[in-house]
Amino acid sequence: MKIKTISRSADNYVPVRNTQESSLPRNLNPALHPFERAREYTKALNATKLEKIFAQPFIGQLGDGHRDGIYSIAKNFDSINQVASGSGDGVIKYWDLTSRDEIISFKAHYGMVSGLVVTPKQHNMLSCGDDKTIKLWSVNSSDFDMSINDDELYDKKDNGLVKTFLGEHAFKGLDHHQDEELFITGGLSIQLWDMNRSNYISNLSWGADNINTVKFNKTETNLLASAGSDNSIVLYDIRTNSPIQKVVTNLRTNAISWNPMEAFNFASGGDDHNAYYWDMRNLKRSLNVYKDHVSSIMDLDFSPTGEELVTGSYDKTLRIFKTRQGHSRDIYHTKRMQRIHVVKFSTDARYILSGSDDYNIRLWRTVANDRAKIKSSRERAKMEYDNVLKERFKHMPEIKRIARHRHLPKTIKKAKEIKTVEINALKKREDNNRKHSKAGAVPYVPERQKHIRGTSIKDD
Amino acid sequence: MAVTGKMGSYDRPGTGKYERGNKKKLYSKDKKINAGLKKIDNQYKEAVRSAAGTDLLLQEDHGYLEAEGMEKTFKFQQKDIKNVVDESTIKKSFKLSLPDYGPYQIDYTRNGKELLIGGKKGHVASMDWRTGSLDCELHLNETVHAVKYLHNDQYFAVAQKKYVFIYDKTGLELHRLKQHIDCTKLEFLPYHFLLATAGNTGYLKYHDVSTGQLISEIRTKMGPTQSMKQNPWNGVMHLGHGNGSITLWSPSMPTPLVKLQNSRGAVRDLAIDREGKYMITGSNDKSMKLWDLRKFKVIDEYYSPTPVQSLDISDSGLVSTGWNTHVTVWKDMFKSKQKDPYMNHLLPSNKVERLKFVPFEDFLTVGSSKGVENLIVPGSGEANFDALELNPFETAKQRQQTEVRSLLNKLPSDTITLDPNVIGGIDKRAKAIRLKAGDLNEIITNKDDTVEINPNVKGKNSGLRKLLRKKTQNVIDERKLRIEKNLRLEKEARKRNKDIENGIEVEEDTLAPALSRFN
Numbered sequence: 002m003k004i005k006t007i008s009r010s011a012d013n014y015v016p017v018r019n020t021q022e023s024s025l026p027r028n029l030n031p032a033l034h035p036f037e038r039a040r041e042y043t044k045a046l047n048a049t050k051l052e053k054i055f056a057q058p059f060i061g062q063l064g065d066g067h068r069d070g071i072y073s074i075a076k077n078f079d080s081i082n083q084v085a086s087g088s089g090d091g092v093i094k095y096w097d098l099t100s101r102d103e104i105i106s107f108k109a110h111y112g113m114v115s116g117l118v119v120t121p122k123q124h125n126m127l128s129c130g131d132d133k134t135i136k137l138w139s140v141n142s143s144d145f146d147m148s149i150n151d152d153e154l155y156d157k158k159d160n161g162l163v164k165t166f167l168g169e170h171a172f173k174g175l176d177h178h179q180d181e182e183l184f185i186t187g188g189l190s191i192q193l194w195d196m197n198r199s200n201y202i203s204n205l206s207w208g209a210d211n212i213n214t215v216k217f218n219k220t221e222t223n224l225l226a227s228a229g230s231d232n233s234i235v236l237y238d239i240r241t242n243s244p245i246q247k248v249v250t251n252l253r254t255n256a257i258s259w260n261p262m263e264a265f266n267f268a269s270g271g272d273d274h275n276a277y278y279w280d281m282r283n284l285k286r287s288l289n290v291y292k293d294h295v296s297s298i299m300d301l302d303f304s305p306t307g308e309e310l311v312t313g314s315y316d317k318t319l320r321i322f323k324t325r326q327g328h329s330r331d332i333y334h335t336k337r338m339q340r341i342h343v344v345k346f347s348t349d350a351r352y353i354l355s356g357s358d359d360y361n362i363r364l365w366r367t368v369a370n371d372r373a374k375i376k377s378s379r380e381r382a383k384m385e386y387d388n389v390l391k392e393r394f395k396h397m398p399e400i401k402r403i404a405r406h407r408h409l410p411k412t413i414k415k416a417k418e419i420k421t422v423e424i425n426a427l428k429k430r431e432d433n434n435r436k437h438s439k440a441g442a443v444p445y446v447p448e449r450q451k452h453i454r455g456t457s458i459k460d461d
Numbered sequence: 462m463a464v465t466g467k468m469g470s471y472d473r474p475g476t477g478k479y480e481r482g483n484k485k486k487l488y489s490k491d492k493k494i495n496a497g498l499k500k501i502d503n504q505y506k507e508a509v510r511s512a513a514g515t516d517l518l519l520q521e522d523h524g525y526l527e528a529e530g531m532e533k534t535f536k537f538q539q540k541d542i543k544n545v546v547d548e549s550t551i552k553k554s555f556k557l558s559l560p561d562y563g564p565y566q567i568d569y570t571r572n573g574k575e576l577l578i579g580g581k582k583g584h585v586a587s588m589d590w591r592t593g594s595l596d597c598e599l600h601l602n603e604t605v606h607a608v609k610y611l612h613n614d615q616y617f618a619v620a621q622k623k624y625v626f627i628y629d630k631t632g633l634e635l636h637r638l639k640q641h642i643d644c645t646k647l648e649f650l651p652y653h654f655l656l657a658t659a660g661n662t663g664y665l666k667y668h669d670v671s672t673g674q675l676i677s678e679i680r681t682k683m684g685p686t687q688s689m690k691q692n693p694w695n696g697v698m699h700l701g702h703g704n705g706s707i708t709l710w711s712p713s714m715p716t717p718l719v720k721l722q723n724s725r726g727a728v729r730d731l732a733i734d735r736e737g738k739y740m741i742t743g744s745n746d747k748s749m750k751l752w753d754l755r756k757f758k759v760i761d762e763y764y765s766p767t768p769v770q771s772l773d774i775s776d777s778g779l780v781s782t783g784w785n786t787h788v789t790v791w792k793d794m795f796k797s798k799q800k801d802p803y804m805n806h807l808l809p810s811n812k813v814e815r816l817k818f819v820p821f822e823d824f825l826t827v828g829s830s831k832g833v834e835n836l837i838v839p840g841s842g843e844a845n846f847d848a849l850e851l852n853p854f855e856t857a858k859q860r861q862q863t864e865v866r867s868l869l870n871k872l873p874s875d876t877i878t879l880d881p882n883v884i885g886g887i888d889k890r891a892k893a894i895r896l897k898a899g900d901l902n903e904i905i906t907n908k909d910d911t912v913e914i915n916p917n918v919k920g921k922n923s924g925l926r927k928l929l930r931k932k933t934q935n936v937i938d939e940r941k942l943r944i945e946k947n948l949r950l951e952k953e954a955r956k957r958n959k960d961i962e963n964g965i966e967v968e969e970d971t972l973a974p975a976l977s978r979f980n
Binding site: 031 | 478479481512515518519520521522523524525526527528529532537541542545546547549550652693694695696735736737776821822823837839842843844845846847848849850851852853854856859869870871872873876881882884885
């Protein structure tokens with residue numbers, strides 16, 4: 002007779018001391034895990050509910066804000082906790098995000114600050130304004146008097162000023178070259194400046210219209226894009242000192258952001274409530290359309306990974322889009338926040354900054370239920386497991402409903418309803434038109450092409 | 462089937478048992494969807510492969526009993542086996558001689574740590590059977606039909622003469638379930654926290670023990686229920702009836718999911734294996750049938766000299782049958798028709814009442830008319846338990862945490878279907894028949910719930926009754942409870958009105974609300 006029975010030694014399973022962890026042997030045989038699918042679904046449902054419970058996107062505002070609406074925010078790309086902001090009364094401020102306090106403020110311009118950038122190497126602030134000047138400001142505390150308070154700010158104008166460039170027209174939009182000492186300004190014409198010269202070195206204008214925004218490509222550093230009031234987006238190459246190509250859209254483009262990871266792609270947002278994703282090699286159609294806003298998009302910014310896009314709108318909300326999806330994954334709003342003029346991702350992608358008409362710069366979490374504290378490995382494992390479950394069961398009706406639900410301000414909701422009705426009416430009209438015309442006379446135009454009037458390539 | 466991982470890693474044998482679902486390759490005309498499907502397929506393959514890799518980490522080996530030469534395994538007696546097995550196994554075997562209160566019903570906790578015995582004449586005891594320490598012992602002075610542990614060893618249910626009672630570990634009576642009348646069979650669905658009862662009334666009732674709500678009561682219309690077991694794989698309840706038929710039930714359906722004609726005689730007992738693939742039934746016509754539950758077909762038929770009293774299937778697929786004073790254990794029954802049993806045991810002048818394999822151990826416990834004993838059956842238990850699922854060595858802290866976690870992940874009762882993986886699957890029906898997301902909401906939230914109490918309604922057909930009729934009879938939900946309560950209030954109000962009319966003085970409720978529940 003050959004015989005053996007299960008004989009487990011308790012020593013292997015029961016801890017000897019109470020400080021010891023008890024061993025938890027696993028057996029992954031599915032026969033030992035009945036109702037696997039149903040249990041995972043329940044876990045996914047619970048995780049989705051918890052995610053909603055812990056969703057707290059708003060962190061707070063930076064310091065006491067400005068004394069006028071905020072129209073520009075600039076990131077310091079070499080740090081994760083420093084940003085600059087400029088407001089409508091000509092004041093620029095430099096902020097420390099960790100303490101959410103300002104480091105220094107300067108009265109930079111008469112009238113509003115229309116462009117602001119933190120220079121890449123020296124980390125100085127470069128600002129331009131309606132007063133036809135571009136000014137370079139030091140942020141090193143040895144260069145200026147720290148003791149000036151807010152009341153004296155408007156009188157002491159030379160504090161911290163490094164350099165002034167005088168222009169011929171009011172400026173609109175400013176960006177600095179990633180590597181070289183060059184910067185570009187918009188306005189009546191688009192001009193390239195050298196940091197060491199007092200006058201601009203070339204004028205890149207194509208056509209005769211105002212330029213509202215200019216953006217250097219951070220990867221392919223000699224390329225830049227501009228958007229103007231003639232509803233056009235123009236691409237330039239500064240090596241040849243000339244524009245390359247142009248696309249004209251139906252409505253004005255307010256903001257441009259280059260994808261930091263895919264150098265040839267950029268996004269634009271404009272007055273038609275939509276943002277578009279473009280491939281600069283083919284401007285005949287856009288790669289993606291981001292719909293959801295109910296008013297003009299005033300600014301947009303890519304996350305450092307290029308996976309997400311944040312847009313700030315005139316409808317007083319900001320939305321976060323996944324680059325490859327057409328509708329927003331989240332919407333942020335508060336009762337007090339007014340029209341948003343500028344949004345930026347923080348350089349570590351975990352936070353979003355928004356500047357609005359109500360003089361405040363607000364700090365938001367990119368993921369609403371995310372928390373900054375250090376997580377234990379068990380917490381992290383649970384979170385990762387929950388995320389996988391949520392992803393797996395995201396199409397289940399109950400989970401979808403809970404995950405998608407957002408509270409919207411009444412005005413937005415109403416505006417959305419009205420917009421749907423209007424769009425449906427237009428569609429219906431077009432359909433009717435098509436039905437009653439000769440076959441092929443009213444062609445179907447893809448949504449990704451509808452907003453494009455035409456493109457042109459510069460040939461010399 | 463051996464699965465090769467990505468990146469050219471080697472094949473790994475033994476992946477078969479970790480595979481799930483059908484292997485049919487899904488294909489779509491959409492390139493993007495296809496890419497996604499391919500990705501998921503690769504992930505699945507990698508998961509199966511790495512699961513098979515964990516085989517190396519399993520700590521224990523399965524037991525076995527093999528005959529050498531002319532020996533036959535069914536000739537080995539318990540005393541022969543005790544001579545050769547190790548000391549710890551001998552220590553675990555026990556025999557309780559309880560001739561006065563039998564026959565005994567038995568139940569184990571799901572992790573096999575505690576044993577609950579219930580003598581017909583009212584003797585109930587819960588104990589840690591390995592150490593022999595008694596948790597509680599009760600003399601109920603009332604017939605005991607069935608005993609059942611709930612989700613852990615802290616609570617157990619006893620089907621007594623008229624009602625079902627719930628006791629805690631110390632033997633304190635916690636609840637009398639007055640809706641469950643004349644029950645003889647108890648089952649507990651651990652993942653749904655449902656206590657199922659059936660008995661002489663022919664009703665199958667589901668009670669949620671976490672909220673205390675009766676989830677559903679189903680009239681089987683088949684007379685007294687002869688036997689009841691749950692399918693541990695999908696939670697479907699299998700009921701055996703006097704006319705030899707077997708019906709399969711889920712709490713959300715008023716009619717049986719499946720009806721099987723098993724035998725000509727009453728179905729005395731049945732058992733289902735842990736993966737829900739096979740069912741074995743024993744009936745009054747002395748036949749024992751092996752069903753394939755995937756096809757609902759009889760595979761094999763066996764006969765016993767007298768009708769089978771009790772059946773059980775172990776985790777490793779051994780089938781034990783108790784008939785008269787004999788216990789017979791069969792091996793490999795699901796693979797082929799067996800000529801000889803695996804093991805035999807005789808209880809002299811002591812009829813077998815209930816058989817139960819001990820979870821995660823190589824033992825079979827026999828509740829009989831003169832006591833409870835446990836037999837060594839090598840190879841019957843699952844050697845490697847999963848501690849995050851069921852842990853025989855769990856501490857009090859772990860038990861508490863598991864309880865909380867399982868309550869958080871409690872499954873709704875409508876997940877009990879024949880196919881447990883239907884949730885999260887694809888609805889393959891035509892688009893026109895399928896429910897849309899919006900429809901679901903409409904079904905759940907009926908608008909006509911708000912009906913005022915109107916004591917002036919005279920006839921039998923009140924608005925509330927109409928609402929009550931609309932819903933399927935057996936489903937008891939919050940709405941139904943609300944309507945019933947309103948009906949009751951209406952009735953009381955009517956009576957009060959009538960009393961006032963007839964000049965009978967209406968008693969005021971003089972007691973404070975806190976005490977009023979005692980009058």
